[in-house]
Amino acid sequence: MKKHTIVALMQDQPGALNRAVSLFRRRGYNIASLAVGHSETPGISRMTLVVESDDVEQVVKQLYRLIDVVKVSDVTDDPTVDREMALTKVHTTSATRAEIATLADIFDAKVVDVSTNTMIIEMTGTPAKVDNFVEVMRPFGIKEMMRTGRIAMVRGTNTHRGAEYVESNGHVATGAVLN
Amino acid sequence: MSEEKTGAQIMCEALIREGVEVMFGIPGGAIMPFYFAMWEYRDQLRHVLCRHEQGAGHAAEGYARSTGKVGVCIGTSGPGATNLVTPIADAMMDSTPLVAITGQVSSAVLGKDAFQETDITGITMPITKHNYLVKRIEDLPWVFKEAFHIASTGRPGPVLIDITKDAQQARMVPDWDVKLNLPGYKPNYQGNRKQVREAIRLLMSACKPLIMVGNGVIMSGATEELRALAERTGIPVITTLHGIGAFPEDHPLSIGMPGMHGWVHVNRAIQECDVLLNIGGRFDDRVTGKASTFAPNARVIHIDIDPSEIGKNVKVTVPIVGDARMVISALLEEMPDRSELATLHSHASDWMEHIREMQATHQHKQQYIARPDVPMYLPPHDVYAALTRIVNQHGNYRIVTDVGQHQMWAAQLIDWHRPRTHITSGGAGTMGFAVPAAMGAAIAHPDETIWAICGDGGFQMTNQELATIVQEGIKNVKVAIINNGYLGMVRQWQELFENKRYSGTPLSGPDFARLAEAYGVRGITVEHTDEVADAINTAYEYDGSVVIDFRVEREVNVFPMVPQGKSIGDMITESPIV
Incomplete structure (x- = not known):
């Protein structure tokens, strides 16, 4: 099955995320990752969702149908910048501390917390690079890990801006219309 | 005008502003403030006390389906609300404009398993076009305005408004100057002209064309336009279960109902046709039978106001997203002169003759x-x-x-x-x-x-x-x-x-x-x-x-019939023919 990266803009309302995610549940699709946060436009949040499926076209159309959803794109085949962040708490000893710090440096990661026998490392990169980093850390003993899930943005002048759908008064928009 | 009102009074006034005349419901604890206020407005808002919320919901649906207006039903929190679930799901499936109003426990105890508390917005999320949980009185005017707008426009459907008891009891001077804030909701009514011309090109090339119509034609009020389109082109018309009444069955171009219990000649015609124009129908599995075998020779033109219906069940050659009435009008405007339609007419007329022969052979x-x-x-x-x-x-x-x-x-x-x-x-x-x-x-x-x-x-x-x-x-x-x-x-x-x-x-x-x-x-x-x-x-x-x-006689069967999972070409009938 193909992994699809879907970017959606939606109104920042209670229930909006629930409704969007529910559509995938209804079809029995497992969501591999999900990242949601504010977009550049007040009142519009932006979601990046990674889902494994051979047929997402119908779900994308159904996402459009949700009242809260302003814009949806399947950017899987577009040139995108993809990033993910991971916080990893690694077991350390006086013997391994320096080696871990050097490895973190090689990955452009930052040591953000140190204790007598742990270190938290903040790592940002493509999901593949994060995978690599996690594998390199694993032999030292990963005590805790949290990954944000992928966020994606299409390269170049094409934009997915919430402002395109919201008028200056913050009200009714020109709209995302298929056809 | 600047008089202070309770949330419940604001609800009544919002309903009157939306043109509601009658509501079907049953009171209970969490919706009592609304019923208290309703008494004041009883000359404008008729309340019909039903015996079960399911009855209230279906009554609102019957009202809506027979008038085209939004039906309104009311239940209290908990079981009152869950009893509305079946009619809400029914309205969702049949695109019936419905606003369901439910009382909810006070916001202070929301989510704490209070008496008669049920997460009805959570329950109805997949079976409503949209829903709202209102906890603040100041949200009532815009929520009601949006709810009626969403229920009645685009592809109609049910909207649920769940209102906490304290929001109904609170007081404020209502601000009715509310604007719709729906950046993600812009139904497309006008069909794309390029696609309309493409559809005509396809129809003109057809030897065995069919028009199949569904609920969309009735909901958009397109019966006159449909008749004009059929008569202008001479193409036979099929009405699905929900398309019944969109085209008079005594019209010479009407051939009847398709699908699981449709007529043999209609299903045969679908299997033989080379261009199928579906207006406002969603290719339900009771119409298509086994979808992969449906209309195998046809290039399909699908007119639907809901883009997510296009290509869902049947492969479409020319999709047109829009309102049935507006798109049929556009088709009529773009249609060439009568002289240029002569070939289509002649093909359609031979084709109709063939269909009538099939009809005579099989069950009539x-x-x-x-x-x-x-x-x-x-x-x-x-x-x-x-x-x-x-x-x-x-x-x-x-x-x-x-x-x-x-x-x-x-x-x-x-x-x-x-x-x-x-x-x-x-x-x-x-x-x-x-x-x-x-x-x-x-x-x-x-x-x-x-x-x-x-x-x-x-x-x-x-x-x-x-x-x-x-x-x-x-x-x-x-x-x-x-x-x-x-x-x-x-x-x-x-x-x-x-x-x-x-x-x-x-x-x-x-x-x-x-x-x-x-x-x-x-x-x-x-x-x-x-x-x-x-x-x-x-x-x-x-x-x-x-x-x-x-x-009646106890063991009589409905024939003809397409067995489950079979092609609509494989009908069984009582008769040994077929």
Whole structure:
């Protein structure tokens, strides 16, 4: 099955995320990752969702149908910048501390917390690079890990801006219309 | 104007502003402030007290389906709200404009398992077009405005508004100057002109074209435009279960209903056609049979207001997203002159001749109405033959059907002429729909006769609304029970595919005529064919609602039929032909 990266803009309302995610549940699709946060436009949040499926076209159309959803794109085949962040708490000893710090440096990661026998490392990169980093850390003993899930943005002048759908008064928009 | 109002008063005024005249519901703890306020507005807002929230929901649906206006139903929190779930799901499947209002526990205890608390917005999320949980009085004006806008525009559907008790009780000076803030909701009504021209090009190239119409034509009020399109092009017209009434069945271009219990010649025509223009239908599996074998030779033009319907079940060559009426008008505007249509006309006319030949070879409606050969004391077909004759003599009627064999017979055997006269639960297939939905339609159309046709199974699910009919003084509901003592459609499948293992289908019931009399409506029992017409005429003459218990032959099947999972080309009929 193909992994699809879907970017959606939606109104920042209670229930909006629930409704969007529910559509995938209804079809029995497992969501591999999900990242949601504010977009550049007040009142519009932006979601990046990674889902494994051979047929997402119908779900994308159904996402459009949700009242809260302003814009949806399947950017899987577009040139995108993809990033993910991971916080990893690694077991350390006086013997391994320096080696871990050097490895973190090689990955452009930052040591953000140190204790007598742990270190938290903040790592940002493509999901593949994060995978690599996690594998390199694993032999030292990963005590805790949290990954944000992928966020994606299409390269170049094409934009997915919430402002395109919201008028200056913050009200009714020109709209995302298929056809 | 700047008077302080309670949230409940604001709700009533919002409903009046939206043009609501009647609401169907049942009060309870969390919705009491709304009912308290409703008393003040009773001259403008009629409240119909139902006996079960499911009845209230279906009544609102019947009101909506017969008028095109938004139906409104009300329940309290918890069980009141969950009882509305079935009609809400039904309205979602059949694109019925509905606003459901539910009371919710106070915001202070929300989420704490308070008495009669249920997360109804969570429950109804997948079965509403949209829903709202209102916890603050100041949100009421815009939420009501948005809810009615969403329910009634684009592809209509149900919207639920769940309002906490404290929001109903709070006070403020309402600000009615609210704007719709729906950046993600912009239904596309105008079809793309380029696609419209592409559709015409395809139609012009067709040798065996068909027009198939669904609920979208009725909801957009496109019957006149459809007729013009059919007559201009000479293309035969198929009406799906929900498209019944969109095109008069006595029109020379009407060929009938497709699908699982459609006519053989209609399904054969679909399998043979080379261009299929579907207007406002969603290629439901009861229409297509096995979708991969549906219309194998056809290039499909699909007009639908909901982009997510296009390409969902059937591959589409020319998609047009838009309102049926506007897109048909665009097709008519872009259509070439009569002279250039001569080739299409000539092909369509040969094609029609071929379809009529198939119709003559296979079951024809008129033959089918005739009494089956096996001797029976009351074949259901005799009831329908009398009904279609007598209701069409009287005119001014609507017929609401329930779900099952009687529903398919009604679709097949009654002559349908006008939009919104055939009202049924199609997508959801909700038994118990007919009696309350007929009540809703009867309130909307007090000068018409509203027939509810149901089976003895469906009737027993919601017949408590007869009490509502009596309390409200509703005189124009006439119920025809096609009583065969079985859950007949399931029994038919058991007979045909499960070697007559009648598991869970034999069904007893009370004496329905006496039950009706106990409720205070007229009850009539019919056991023989020669009593049928008299009973129907008596129902017309009687000044009040009536229940007729037609005790029909028990094991009669609906034919023709496409077995589950089969191609619509593989129909089975009683006749050895086919």
